[in-house]
Amino acid sequence: MNWSSISDETTRLLQDLLRFNTTNPPGNETPCINYIAQTLHREGIDSVVLESAPGRGNLVARLKGDGSLPPLMLFGHVDVVPAEADKWQRDPFSGDLIDGVIWGRGATDMKHMVAMNLMTFMQLKRQNVPLKRDVIFMANADEEVGGTYGALWMVQNHPDLIRAEYALTEGGATSIEIDGKSFFVCSTGEKGAARFTLRGRGKPGHASQPHMQNSILPLSKALVKVMESKLPLRITATTRSFIESLATNVNPGLAEMLRGVLDPALHDDAVAELPFPEPILRRLNAMCRDTATPTILQAGSKINVIPAEAEAQVDCRVLPGTTPESIDRDVRAILGSALASGELELEFGRFSPGIESDPSSPLLEVIKSSVAEHTGGGIVIPGLITGGTDARHVTKLGTKVYGFIPTRYEGPHMMGLAHAHDERISVANLTFGTQVIYDVTHKFCAV
Ligand SMILES: [Zn+2]
Known part of the structure; x- marks a missing residue:
C-alpha cells in the first residue's frame, strides 16, 4: 500500500468534510452525508442514507465477510459544535491546509476519525481483503446534542443495519x-448523568427589612457543601x-x-x-467517583424583593454501576439536615447510566x-x-464499544482542541491514525 498517496487522499477527504457546515443545532448533516455516499459509490460500495428528519442524514455501508464471526463497526458523527468565527485565526469551515496542518471545526471532534474510518473501509475494498467479519461503516448525525436524530435514532429504527459485536468510535x-x-x-x-435541581424555600419580604427566611440562604449553604465535599470513592x-x-x-x-x-x-x-x-x-x-457541579443559578426578579424560591441546576456525572438510588443516597448524605427542615428540596431529572465494556x-x-x-x-x-458519546446508544444493541482515535502528542498547543477555537490536526497525525485504524481492522477482521 502506498501510504504517501493514502495520506494525501485522506487529507483531501478531511478537508472536504470540514467544508460542510454541520453545526448542531441545526446539524444539517445530509449534504455532508451525501458527499460520503458519493465517495463510496465511486469505489463501487453501496451505502444507505437514512434521514431521521429533514436534513438529518445518517449513512451505513457494509463490506461482507464470510460470516464466521460477527461484525465490527467503525462509526463517527459528522455534526460539530458551534464555532465563534471571529475568535479563530482561520475560517472554521475552510478546511485550510497550512504547513502540514488541517484547520476546521470538527478536525479533532470528529470528522478526522470519520475520514480515517472511510479511508480504512475504502482500502479494505480496494485490496479485496477477504474478511471473516463484516465491517460496517456508519457516519451519523446529532452526537453533539444527544443523538436523538443520529445514533439513538439508528439504534431504535434500524438496529439490524448496525448490529455488531464490537465497534470503534471517538474516545x-x-x-x-x-x-x-x-x-x-x-x-x-x-x-452517565444524573442531573439534579436544588431548590431553596423561604418567605418573601421587602429587601429593606431583611430576614433570615431568604431562600438564597439554604440554597447557598447547600451549594457550598456540594462543591466542597466529594462523593464516595469507587x-x-x-x-x-x-x-x-x-x-x-x-x-x-x-x-x-x-x-x-x-x-x-x-x-x-x-x-x-x-x-x-x-x-x-x-x-x-x-x-x-461520581461528581456534582453546580452550573445554573436562578433566584429573584426584583432588586428590592426577597425571593421565596431560589434554584440551582447541578450537572451530576455518574460512574458505570451507580444507580438512581445510590446517587440519591450519596447526595442526600452531603446535604444533611437541611432537606428534612423543608427549606431545601432535591429533585433528580432523568437518570442515564454509565456504560462499561x-x-x-x-x-x-x-x-x-x-x-x-x-x-x-x-x-x-x-x-x-x-x-458522554454515541457509545451509550450503540451499547444498547449489545455491542462492545471502544473509544479510540489514535493520535500522537505533538506539544501542548495541539492539545485539547475539540470544542475549542482554532481546532486543527496535523497531516502526520491524520495519517498515523488512519494507519492504526486500518491495521487494527485488518488484523481483527481479515481471514
Ligand atoms: Zn465528538
Whole structure:
C-alpha cells in the first residue's frame, strides 16, 4: 500500500468534510452525508442514507465477510459544535491546509476519525481483503446534542443495519507522556448523568427589612457543601485497569503512588503526591467517583424583593454501576439536615447510566499490538470518558464499544482542541491514525 498517496487522499477527504457546515443545532448533516455516499459509490460500495428528519442524514455501508464471526463497526458523527468565527485565526469551515496542518471545526471532534474510518473501509475494498467479519461503516448525525436524530435514532429504527459485536468510535485522546513513555488511552467506558435541581424555600419580604427566611440562604449553604465535599470513592474495572496499566510501565516510586490511588485508605495522600499536571489530576478524580457541579443559578426578579424560591441546576456525572438510588443516597448524605427542615428540596431529572465494556478483550489486544508496532513501543491503556458519546446508544444493541482515535502528542498547543477555537490536526497525525485504524481492522477482521 502506498501510504504517501493514502495520506494525501485522506487529507483531501478531511478537508472536504470540514467544508460542510454541520453545526448542531441545526446539524444539517445530509449534504455532508451525501458527499460520503458519493465517495463510496465511486469505489463501487453501496451505502444507505437514512434521514431521521429533514436534513438529518445518517449513512451505513457494509463490506461482507464470510460470516464466521460477527461484525465490527467503525462509526463517527459528522455534526460539530458551534464555532465563534471571529475568535479563530482561520475560517472554521475552510478546511485550510497550512504547513502540514488541517484547520476546521470538527478536525479533532470528529470528522478526522470519520475520514480515517472511510479511508480504512475504502482500502479494505480496494485490496479485496477477504474478511471473516463484516465491517460496517456508519457516519451519523446529532452526537453533539444527544443523538436523538443520529445514533439513538439508528439504534431504535434500524438496529439490524448496525448490529455488531464490537465497534470503534471517538474516545481516548492524544497520547500522554509519562516517565518517558507514550500512553494511548482507549476508552472502555463512559460516565452517565444524573442531573439534579436544588431548590431553596423561604418567605418573601421587602429587601429593606431583611430576614433570615431568604431562600438564597439554604440554597447557598447547600451549594457550598456540594462543591466542597466529594462523593464516595469507587474504583470501576476500567479505572482499576487504567491505573494498573500505568503502574506496570513506570518507575517503582511512581507505581507505588499510582497503586495508592486504588486504596481508599491511601487515596487522598496518593493523589496529592502524584506529579501530574492539573488537567490529568482533574480527570483522574472524575474517574474515581461520581461528581456534582453546580452550573445554573436562578433566584429573584426584583432588586428590592426577597425571593421565596431560589434554584440551582447541578450537572451530576455518574460512574458505570451507580444507580438512581445510590446517587440519591450519596447526595442526600452531603446535604444533611437541611432537606428534612423543608427549606431545601432535591429533585433528580432523568437518570442515564454509565456504560462499561470489558477492559480486556480480543479487540483491545489487537489495538495494543498495532499501537506498539506503529509507535515503537507505545502502550495502550483503558480509560473512562467522563462525558458522554454515541457509545451509550450503540451499547444498547449489545455491542462492545471502544473509544479510540489514535493520535500522537505533538506539544501542548495541539492539545485539547475539540470544542475549542482554532481546532486543527496535523497531516502526520491524520495519517498515523488512519494507519492504526486500518491495521487494527485488518488484523481483527481479515481471514
Ligand atoms: Zn465528538
